[in-house]
Every structure is written in structure tokens, then in C-alpha cells.
Amino acid sequence: MSNNLALKKGLNVPVKGEAAPVVIKTVSPDVVAVKPTDFTGLVPRLLVKEGDAVQAGSPLMSDKMHPEILFTSPVSGTVQEIVRGAKRKLLAVLVKADAKQEYVDFGKEAPKSAEATKELLLKTGLWGALIQRPYGVMASLDAAPKAIFISAFSTAPLAADVDYVLEGALEDFQAGISALAKVAPVHVSLHKGESAFTKVKDAQLHVVSGPHPAGNVGVQISHLSPIKKGEIVWTMNPVLVAAFGHVINTGKLDLTRKVAVTGPAAGKIGYVVCMPGTPVKEITSVDADVRVVGGDVLSGENLGADGYLGFFQNQLTLLKEGTEREWFGWAKPFRPKVHSSSWCYFSWLTPKKEYEMNTNLHGGPRAFVETKCFEDVTPMDIFPIYLIKACLAGDIEKMEKFGIYEVLPEDLALCEYVDPSKNEIQAYIQKGIDLMIKEMA
Amino acid sequence: MADEKKPGLFEKGGKLYWLHSSIDAFDTFLRVPGTVTAKGAHVRDGIDLKRVMIMVVIALVPAALFGMYNVGLQTSTLYGLDWGFWHMFWYGLLRMLPLFVVSYVVGLGIEFASAQIRGEEVNEGYLVTGFLIPLIVPVDVPLWMLALAVAFSVIFVKEVFGGTGMNIWNPALVARAFLFFSYPSSMSGSSVWVSKTWAGLDGVDAVSAATPLAIAHDSGIEGLSSQYSFMDMFYGFIPGSTGETSVVAILIGAFILVWTGVASWKIMVSSLAGGLLIGWLGQLAGATELPCYYQLVMGGFLFGTVFMATDPVTAAQTETGKWIYGFLVGALAVVVRLWNPGYMEGMMLAILFMNTMAPLIDHCVVTVHTNRRAKLTA
Numbered sequence: 051m052s053n054n055l056a057l058k059k060g061l062n063v064p065v066k067g068e069a070a071p072v073v074i075k076t077v078s079p080d081v082v083a084v085k086p087t088d089f090t091g092l093v094p095r096l097l098v099k100e101g102d103a104v105q106a107g108s109p110l111m112s113d114k115m116h117p118e119i120l121f122t123s124p125v126s127g128t129v130q131e132i133v134r135g136a137k138r139k140l141l142a143v144l145v146k147a148d149a150k151q152e153y154v155d156f157g158k159e160a161p162k163s164a165e166a167t168k169e170l171l172l173k174t175g176l177w178g179a180l181i182q183r184p185y186g187v188m189a190s191l192d193a194a195p196k197a198i199f200i201s202a203f204s205t206a207p208l209a210a211d212v213d214y215v216l217e218g219a220l221e222d223f224q225a226g227i228s229a230l231a232k233v234a235p236v237h238v239s240l241h242k243g244e245s246a247f248t249k250v251k252d253a254q255l256h257v258v259s260g261p262h263p264a265g266n267v268g269v270q271i272s273h274l275s276p277i278k279k280g281e282i283v284w285t286m287n288p289v290l291v292a293a294f295g296h297v298i299n300t301g302k303l304d305l306t307r308k309v310a311v312t313g314p315a316a317g318k319i320g321y322v323v324c325m326p327g328t329p330v331k332e333i334t335s336v337d338a339d340v341r342v343v344g345g346d347v348l349s350g351e352n353l354g355a356d357g358y359l360g361f362f363q364n365q366l367t368l369l370k371e372g373t374e375r376e377w378f379g380w381a382k383p384f385r386p387k388v389h390s391s392s393w394c395y396f397s398w399l400t401p402k403k404e405y406e407m408n409t410n411l412h413g414g415p416r417a418f419v420e421t422k423c424f425e426d427v428t429p430m431d432i433f434p435i436y437l438i439k440a441c442l443a444g445d446i447e448k449m450e451k452f453g454i455y456e457v458l459p460e461d462l463a464l465c466e467y468v469d470p471s472k473n474e475i476q477a478y479i480q481k482g483i484d485l486m487i488k489e490m491a
Numbered sequence: 492m493a494d495e496k497k498p499g500l501f502e503k504g505g506k507l508y509w510l511h512s513s514i515d516a517f518d519t520f521l522r523v524p525g526t527v528t529a530k531g532a533h534v535r536d537g538i539d540l541k542r543v544m545i546m547v548v549i550a551l552v553p554a555a556l557f558g559m560y561n562v563g564l565q566t567s568t569l570y571g572l573d574w575g576f577w578h579m580f581w582y583g584l585l586r587m588l589p590l591f592v593v594s595y596v597v598g599l600g601i602e603f604a605s606a607q608i609r610g611e612e613v614n615e616g617y618l619v620t621g622f623l624i625p626l627i628v629p630v631d632v633p634l635w636m637l638a639l640a641v642a643f644s645v646i647f648v649k650e651v652f653g654g655t656g657m658n659i660w661n662p663a664l665v666a667r668a669f670l671f672f673s674y675p676s677s678m679s680g681s682s683v684w685v686s687k688t689w690a691g692l693d694g695v696d697a698v699s700a701a702t703p704l705a706i707a708h709d710s711g712i713e714g715l716s717s718q719y720s721f722m723d724m725f726y727g728f729i730p731g732s733t734g735e736t737s738v739v740a741i742l743i744g745a746f747i748l749v750w751t752g753v754a755s756w757k758i759m760v761s762s763l764a765g766g767l768l769i770g771w772l773g774q775l776a777g778a779t780e781l782p783c784y785y786q787l788v789m790g791g792f793l794f795g796t797v798f799m800a801t802d803p804v805t806a807a808q809t810e811t812g813k814w815i816y817g818f819l820v821g822a823l824a825v826v827v828r829l830w831n832p833g834y835m836e837g838m839m840l841a842i843l844f845m846n847t848m849a850p851l852i853d854h855c856v857v858t859v860h861t862n863r864r865a866k867l868t869a
Contacts (some may be wrong), residue, residue: 063534276867341527343533367533369533375522378522379537380541392752394538394546394751397537407534409528409533411524412523412536413523413524413539413541416540416612416655417614417653417654417657418656419543419803419804420753421803421808423752433809433860452857459531467536470539470543471540471656472539476530
């Protein structure tokens with residue numbers, strides 16, 4: 051059975067540098083980082099020390115509160131370094147890879163029950179791939195989700211094409227879905243048009259169309275099955291579903307994935323086969339004054355040239371730092387190099403044009419003035435400005451009323467993009483969510 | 492040029508730190524700031540408030556230019572001076588210039604000072620307010636009164652609330668209301684609308700030139716049509732505040748505002764609808780002989796609808812709220828015009844009243860919405 055969902059509101063941000071579906075290189079990293087910071091809500095407890103030998107799939111750390119939740123090494127090798135930050139906060143475990151990879155054998159058996167599925171997720175270190183809504187935190191062990199949502203496409207700027215990324219991994223994807231379906235009903239959203247996922251079984255399929263953020267799983271949930279107070283929904287990245295299915299089909303944990311290297315400042319654009327934790331420098335060359343974003347430009351993470359690809363990321367976007375100051379920028383009638391969704395500029399004349407965007411803010415921070423633009427890019431049944439202000443005010447009751455359960459910062463990322471007052475809207479929403487977690491716990 | 496000033500002197504701890512907001516304002520006026528995104532979205536839209544505000548100013552230019560010409564035209568016609576086109580325009584320009592200068596110097600001065608006190612960047616909101624105020628007052632208003640009104644409105648209506656984006660009432664309208672109630676003899680009556688200062692008319696008594704609204708109020712439609720035709724009012728060859736007279740010029744501005752999306756067409760359309768409806772009811776009820784569409788071209792109705800009621804800060808913010816808000820602005824303005832003995836024009840007070848009510852409208856709209864949602868998700 052499939053449902054159709056056509057969304058009208060939104061905006062496709064026209065950044066230059068989309069990756070064509072070609073693998074340009076395969077990287078077997080020398081060192082791989084496992085970062086506890088990738089998982090929201092995790093308080094890590096280290097299980098290894100420097101010099102320990104590990105296999106691909108061996109646990110490196112666990113959750114302090116729930117020691118069953120393990121985080122495993124994606125490669126076999128030796129623990130090279132434990133990286134700590136301020137107050138000895140654990141930032142990363144670096145594993146030096148062996149030339150020959152050895153894998154922990156998780157057994158090639160499809161889980162027959164919800165318990166078996168959960169156990170396999172915990173053992174393989176893929177429990178962390180489950181994101182729990184509301185709040186977008188790591189799934190809790192005792193939660194009973196009403197559904198698991200998977201968005202099998204992305205509309206984010208320059209996002210990797212999920213169809214291409216999972217080409218040839220459809221059996222793994224199916225195995226993952228079938229196992230997850232034991233835990234809760236699975237919903238998979240597909241984009242309109244040709245998609246290999248139309249044959250997926252054990253899940254309810256939904257066809258979703260529309261501009262970004264139609265591909266955001268949060269937006270889909272809010273239309274398909276809104277989260278009521280007290281309800282819990284899990285979501286999972288399709289690439290990680292396939293990795294989970296791969297464990298079921300082969301018994302081995304292999305997180306290798308196709309990563310889209312994109313963006314106007316990327317030297318070579320295309321897909322790179324590598325695994326999470328691979329150093330950015332091994333994936334692509336980074337010039338000075340270039341920002342490496344893990345993920346898309348709207349809600350990705352600033353990895354830094356010396357960073358490592360995150361657990362959830364299958365895209366790198368390279369952008370020039372926009373420190374250059376344009377004379378009379380705001381006053382010029384035409385600014386062909388700057389995109390604006392507002393008709394105060396003339397970008398509407400060239401709807402197909404892609405822009406060499408940089409990280410310039412294009413203005414100074416101001417109070418909210420023009421707010422209709424937020425509604426135009428938010429295809430959800432909420433009043434964005436009211437939710438944002440409730441978050442700013444830290445008013446729990448109003449946040450609840452205005453829909454804090456349904457959103458993550460990424461769902462309102464476009465508001466931040468279009469805001470003429472240059473507010474940090476995603477940070478405001480995150481602040482609201484953090485407060486909710488603290489107060490509702 | 493702004494480069495040499497930047498390091499040290501104006502930074503925190505520098506000798507002239509107290510000037511940093513002002514320097515920053517001039518600097519970013521000339522060049523886009525080099526700030527890069529720190530959190531959240533790594534790329535941003537090219538739009539900023541400077542651009543939004545300058546769009547409104549551009550939309551006001553046709554009304555301002557026509558208004559300048561009309562200032563000269565009215566003086567020339569009423570005093571029988573027989574000026575040519577450029578003479579009229581030049582006279583109007585010279586008469587308007589001091590108003591603009593006073594409005595901007597006083598207003599921006601206070602804006603800069605308060606930005607400095609708050610340690611924030613200077614807001615662009617006054618670019619529009621400062622342009623609006625000279626267009627909605629009689630051209631011969633004494634400059635000291637104007638300065639006082641501007642200072643009052645910027646300090647007590649805007650800055651005490653926290654500056655642009657935080658104010659409840661439209662600052663330009665409050666400046667006008669301040670003048671209207673404090674100095675009625677310079678703001679209303681039939682002798683204030685035609686400029687005679689600097690026209691070489693020192694010894695001449697002021698000629699009475701009532702606005703069409705006043706004529707219609709006193710002597711009905713016959714009195715009105717004996718002096719001004721509908722097309723006179725449509726094109727704007729009538730006495731009145733500088734910016735408000737020409738429907739054509741205002742419609743050009745409205746087109747720019749709606750096209751760029753800076754102002755809400757919903758507010759404009761619903762305000763017109765409200766005005767027409769009450770105008771029509773008033774005609775049926777015998778409160779006026781004027782056809783309802785006359786209400787739209789007379790006085791400040793259209794100017795208020797297009798440029799004042801649509802201020803995104805003081806108007807309703809929800810889309811449904813905008814329909815209600817706009818409708819009530821138009822309706823109330825005409826109610827005041829038709830059913831009260833004192834004031835001929837109701838637009839200013841209608842908008843200020845609805846500014847006050849806008850948060851309530853939004854509250855109702857949002858509550859209805861969240862209640863519906865609560866039922867859905869309960």
C-alpha cells in the first residue's frame with residue numbers, strides 16, 4: 051500500500067557542485083575515528099585503552115547509563131589514541147587500521163523477534179543509528195516506538211542520491227527493514243518517480259514530492275503520523291539500515307558507504323567510497339579558506355579540514371569562507387553571484403542557475419521583522435515564528451502547543467537560510483529541545 | 492576608506508569605543524559585513540534588512556516625487572502664480588528637503604545613540620520611518636515641531652521597546668498623531684495644506700484650501716464635485732499631505748511592495764474591502780452621499796493601506812490574522828470618517844488602533860489553530 055504526499059512549501063537551495071553518480075575513488079583509511087559526539091544524548095564509557103587490538107565490530111565504548119548500548123570499531127586494527135577535550139571530555143577513539151581486515155562474526159541469522167533485532171542492533175553498535183523523536187536523541191532502550199520512519203531520499207542541497215548510494219545494496223536494505231519491522235511498523239518514504247525502493251516489503255511505502263525539506267523525515271512524520279504527546283517514533287538513515295541488513299546477510303559489520311563530495315569549493319566532485327570516521331583529508335583535498343561541512347549546507351556539521359567523517363554522514367560539502375566584503379552589496383540592483391529566494395533581488399529571473407555560495411552571512415543580526423518567509427519554507431502545520439519565539443523564551447507550555455515534538459533544528463533550517471534578520475534559528479530550536487529534555491525528564 | 496578607522500580605536504577598549512555602533516553602521520552601509528556563519532546553516536540568503544527597507548523606500552519614491560510636484564502645483568494654482576512644471580517641482584523639492592533632513596538627522600541621531608547604549612548594531616528600520624514622516628505631514632509644518640514629534644516617536648514608541656522589530660505601533664504614524672494632538676492648528680483645518688512659505692507670499696493671507704475629505708464632510712458630494720473631480724483625486728491634484736494625494740503614485744509603490752513580497756497583499760486587499768464595505772453601508776444608511784469608492788481615493792486611506800498598515804512589525808503576523816487586521820483597518824477608517832463630527836480622516840487612528848489589536852488577533856488565530864491541532868494529536 052502506498053500513500054501520496056505532495057508538499058508545496060519549501061525551497062531548493064541552488065548550490066553549485068552536485069555530485070554526478072560516479073565513484074571517483076575508494077579510500078581504505080589508515081586511521082579511523084569513532085566519535086561519541088555523533089550521538090545526541092550519549093554519555094560514553096570507554097571500553098578499550100591505547101594499544102588494544104580490535105576487530106571490525108569490536109566494542110570501543112558503551113553508554114554509561116545503559117552499558118548494553120555498544121559503539122563498535124568499523125575497522126580491525128589497534129587503538130591508536132584516545133582524544134579528549136576540555137574537562138577530559140571524550141572526543142574520539144582513533145583506530146589504526148590493519149592491512150587485512152578481520153570482522154567479528156555476528157552470525158548470519160535474520161532476527162525472528164523484536165528482542166532479537168534489538169539485541170543485534172546493540173551488539174553491532176548500530177543501536178546508535180536509531181534516532182528517537184521527539185527531540186532527536188539516541189533511541190532509549192525501554193521505549194516502545196509507535197513506528198519507525200525511514201526517508202529513502204533526500205532533498206537537502208547537493209545531498210547524496212540515496213538510490214545511487216544503495217545501488218546493489220537493496221537486499222541488505224530489505225533485510226534491515228524486515229528486521230526493524232519486528233520492532234514496530236516501518237514506514238519508508240520515497241520520492242516521486244523511478245525508485246528502486248518501490249519493491250520494498252514489510253513496510254508501508256509513501257510517495258512524497260515537493261521541494262526541500264520534503265525529504266526530511268521529520269516533515270514526513272508530521273504529515274503521515276503526527277507525534278502526539280507521550281508518543282515515540284524512531285527514525286533511521288537508509289544507509290545505516292542497509293549496513294544493518296548487511297550484518298544480517300553476512301554476519302559482518304561493514305559501514306563502507308558512498309560519500310558524495312560536493313560543493314562549490316570541492317576540487318573533485320563525485321562519490322568516494324569510504325567509511326565513517328575516515329579523515330576528511332583522505333576523502334578530498336581541502337584548500338585554505340575552505341570550510342568542510344559534513345552533511346548538507348543547511349544543517350551539516352563543520353568538520354574542519356582535520357576532522358573525520360561522522361557516523362551519520364554520507365556527504366561532504368566544501369564551501370569557501372565568505373570573508374570577502376562586497377561593496378554596496380545590499381544596494382546593488384543586481385548581484386548575480388548571490389542567491390536570494392526573496393524577490394527583492396533578481397534571482398527569480400534565473401531559476402535554474404546554481405550559485406557558488408560561500409559562508410558569508412550577507413548581513414548583520416537583527417530582531418525578527420519579516421517572518422512570512424518562514425511559513426513559505428515550512429511545509430508543516432505549525433507557526434514557525436511562534437515556535438521559535440517560544441523556544442527563545444523557554445516557555446515549555448507554548449513550545450508544546452506550537453509543535454516542539456514534531457521538529458528538529460534541521461526541519462527549520464530553511465527558515466534560518468531565508469531570514470533577513472540573520473537569526474540562528476536552528477540553535478534556538480535546539481535550545482528549546484534541550485530545555486524540554488531537561489524539564490520533562 | 493572605512494578600513495583605516497577599523498583597528499583598535501573603535502574596538503572594545505579603544506579610545507573611541509563609544510562610537511563603534513555608528514562606525515559599524517557606516518561601514519556595513521558601504522560594504523557587506525565579512526561575518527561568516529558560525530552555527531546552523533552554513534550558507535545564507537542574500538537578503539538582509541537593509542535590502543528589505545530600501546525596497547520600501549524605493550516604493551515610496553513615486554509618491555514622494557509626485558507629492559513634491561503637487562506641493563508646487565497647489566501653491567501655484569491657489570495663489571495664481573502661474574509657475575511652470577519644473578518650477579513647481581523645484582519649489583516642492585525645496586520645501587520637502589528640510590523636512591527630510593530634520594526627520595533623518597533627529598531620528599537617526601537617536602537611533603545611533605540608542606544602538607550605542609545597547610551595544611548593538613544600528614537598525615535599518617528608521618530608513619523607512621524617516622522617509623514616511625515628511626510624506627504624511629502638512630508641508631509647512633514648523634521644523635521644530637517635526638523634530639519634537641520624531642524624537643518622541645523614536646524614543647517612546649520604538650527605542651524603549653527595544654528598537655526595530657520590537658515596537659507595537661508604527662513610529663511614523665505615532666509621530667503624526669503626536670503632531671495632530673499637540674499642535675492641531677498646524678496639522679488640520681483648511682489653511683495648512685498649501686505651502687506658502689518661501690513662495691514670495693509673505694504679506695498675502697493664507698488662502699483656504701480644504702482637502703476633499705473636508706469639503707465632502709461640510710458640503711457633500713455636490714460641493715466636492717464643484718471643486719475636484721474623481722480623476723483629480725485619482726491622479727492626486729488635490730491638497731493634502733505630500734505623499735498621500737496621488738492614487739497612481741501609491742499604486743506604483745504598492746506594486747513594488749507586493750511584487751517583492753515586502754508588504755502583504757492580503758492586508759492591502761482586505762483593507763480596501765473593509766473600506767469599500769463600510770463606505771457602501773454608510774451610503775445605504777444615509778451617512779454620506781459619496782459612492783463607496785470615493786473613500787479609497789480621498790485622504791490618506793490608500794497611503795495608509797499600502798505603506799503604513801502593512802508594516803510587518805506592527806501588523807498581524809499570521810496569514811489569517813492579516814486578513815482580519817487589514818479588513819478592520821479599512822473598515823474602522825471609514826467608520827471614523829462617516830460617523831463622527833470631529834475628525835474628517837480616520838486612517839491614522841484606525842491603523843494605530845489595529846496596531847494595538849494585532850497581537851490579540853494573532854493570539855486568537857494561533858489559539859484556534861493550536862486547539863484544532865491539540866484535538867488532532869490528543
